[in-house]
Amino acid sequence: MASPRITLVYNPNAGDARQPTIGQLQALLKEAGYKVRYQSAKEPGWGKALKRGTDIVAVAGGDGTVTKVARRLIGTDLPIAVLPLGTANNIAKTLGIVDLPVTQLIPAWKTATRVTFDAGIARGPWGDRYFIEGAGLGLLTTAIPVASASKTLEQLAETDAKVSYAQQIFRDHLVDAPAIEVEAKLDGEDVSGRYLLLEVLNIQYIGPNLFLAPDLVRNDGEFDVVMLTEKHREKLRHHIKHWQEGKMLPPEFKTRRGKRLELRWTGFPLHLDDKVWPAKGVKKPKAPAPIELEVEAEAVRFLVPEEVHALQELARKNKENGMQLAEKKAQRKAARLARARAR
Numbered sequence: 001m002a003s004p005r006i007t008l009v010y011n012p013n014a015g016d017a018r019q020p021t022i023g024q025l026q027a028l029l030k031e032a033g034y035k036v037r038y039q040s041a042k043e044p045g046w047g048k049a050l051k052r053g054t055d056i057v058a059v060a061g062g063d064g065t066v067t068k069v070a071r072r073l074i075g076t077d078l079p080i081a082v083l084p085l086g087t088a089n090n091i092a093k094t095l096g097i098v099d100l101p102v103t104q105l106i107p108a109w110k111t112a113t114r115v116t117f118d119a120g121i122a123r124g125p126w127g128d129r130y131f132i133e134g135a136g137l138g139l140l141t142t143a144i145p146v147a148s149a150s151k152t153l154e155q156l157a158e159t160d161a162k163v164s165y166a167q168q169i170f171r172d173h174l175v176d177a178p179a180i181e182v183e184a185k186l187d188g189e190d191v192s193g194r195y196l197l198l199e200v201l202n203i204q205y206i207g208p209n210l211f212l213a214p215d216l217v218r219n220d221g222e223f224d225v226v227m228l229t230e231k232h233r234e235k236l237r238h239h240i241k242h243w244q245e246g247k248m249l250p251p252e253f254k255t256r257r258g259k260r261l262e263l264r265w266t267g268f269p270l271h272l273d274d275k276v277w278p279a280k281g282v283k284k285p286k287a288p289a290p291i292e293l294e295v296e297a298e299a300v301r302f303l304v305p306e307e308v309h310a311l312q313e314l315a316r317k318n319k320e321n322g323m324q325l326a327e328k329k330a331q332r333k334a335a336r337l338a339r340a341r342a343r
Contacts, residue, residue: 003035007054011041011061015085016159032107041065062086067132067273070300079301081109087159090205096308108305116219118202119299123292125285131272134206136199141271143173166208171240179230183264197228200293221297222257263291
């Protein structure tokens with residue numbers, strides 16, 4: 001039987017000194033029985049490697065590297081195997097693999113489950129672009145250049161420290177970041193307002209591990225849409241300050257779902273994944289102009305170890321059963337109240 005072919009896309013600048021080297025990764029892959037082709041994500045023309053024959057595209061890096069590979073694989077059947085070597089690793093966290101060592105992940109790919117994720121496509125006057133994690137405007141968008149310019153963040157050696165410091169930057173930025181007046185429609189319904197943060201999400205985490213979409217379904221053909229206004233400013237600041245793994249959003253941070261968000265762009269900045277859109281240097285048209293964010297259903301495939309996938313499915317079913325039970329209890333209570341009033 002022929003050895004499975006792997007194209008390994010590697011970001012040499014990702015993570016910290018604790019991460020394995022490219023030589024160590026190649027050795028682990030060969031030891032596991034894979035035929036490996038290596039491609040640095042920093043080399044010009046790196047995307048050509050994805051067009052050569054392969055069975056799996058392994059991505060060793062952070063969310064930025066994973067998303068730029070995933071965007072090029074939308075609409076193909078090629079699965080992406082993530083080796084989370086970045087800082088935030090939001091995609092790996094959503095996949096449930098962020099804490100698994102590479103020595104466990106690599107052998108597991110041969111029996112792994114292929115899971116599909118929705119992507120998104122943004123259409124604006126300066127062109128179209130896919131996004132994998134999410135897109136939006138407001139706090140996260142305006143904090144991106146602040147974090148990118150931070151010398152302290154750049155000099156921190158360990159990834160955990162970088163995430164904590166990035167969260168601090170976001171929290172500090174939240175103090176006086178302006179709310180943005182937006183005309184918007186979600187699946188045709190008017191959702192215009194003055195928003196501190198408006199995000200459409202394909203994964204549970206975004207930015208510096210902000211857990212904004214805990215109930216997200218990865219392939220339901222809909223975005224999770226988070227819309228926070230001025231009244232949520234202090235509550236959001238408190239939430240991030242006391243952030244911890246798995247902590248749920250406050251109940252007043254309601255999440256909606258939809259397939260298509262239409263925006264009337266008036267010059268405000270937006271982001272797609274971890275980049276401001278449009279990119280710096282792109283000539284912007286005269287405002288106002290229409291922008292559309294639309295779901296690309298089941299667009300990307302990732303490999304998840306079968307035992308991790310089984311646990312995730314069990315947790316999802318338990319959650320659904322719990323929600324159904326709570327709904328039935330509420331219905332019974334409402335029926336009792338109705339009977340009491342009728343007496």
